[in-house]
Amino acid sequence: MSEKTYEKFAITGNQKQTTKELSKICVKCKEPKKISLFYKNNGWDAQSNHDAWCKECVSGHCTNKDSLREYCWYNNRKWSDEFYDKSRDKADYN
Numbered sequence: 401m402s403e404k405t406y407e408k409f410a411i412t413g414n415q416k417q418t419t420k421e422l423s424k425i426c427v428k429c430k431e432p433k434k435i436s437l438f439y440k441n442n443g444w445d446a447q448s449n450h451d452a453w454c455k456e457c458v459s460g461h462c463t464n465k466d467s468l469r470e471y472c473w474y475n476n477r478k479w480s481d482e483f484y485d486k487s488r489d490k491a492d493y494n
């Protein structure tokens with residue numbers, strides 16, 4: 401007598417992963433990009449809770465206090481000196 405074989409259970413072939421990522425157009429460079437290429441901006445519904453500028457534009461733009469302030473203005477962020485210090489610490493790695 402052969403034993404019952406349930407080994408084939410592993411193959412279902414029907415696992416559709418719906419990882420369709422949102423994308424939006426960067427306000428600055430006007431390129432459509434995946435949402436993961438934007439910094440999170442919680443509470444900004446109009447921009448799907450992300451910045452209006454893509455990460456590339458943000459890091460390319462924010463080189464000093466004035467440009468960082470401008471970034472905050474365009475991306476619905478509250479300006480604070482603390483925010484500036486944090487960003488500067490990150491930028492100081494080079």
Ligand SMILES: [Zn+2]
Pocket residue numbers: 426427428429430431453454455456457
């Ligand atoms: Zn951009």
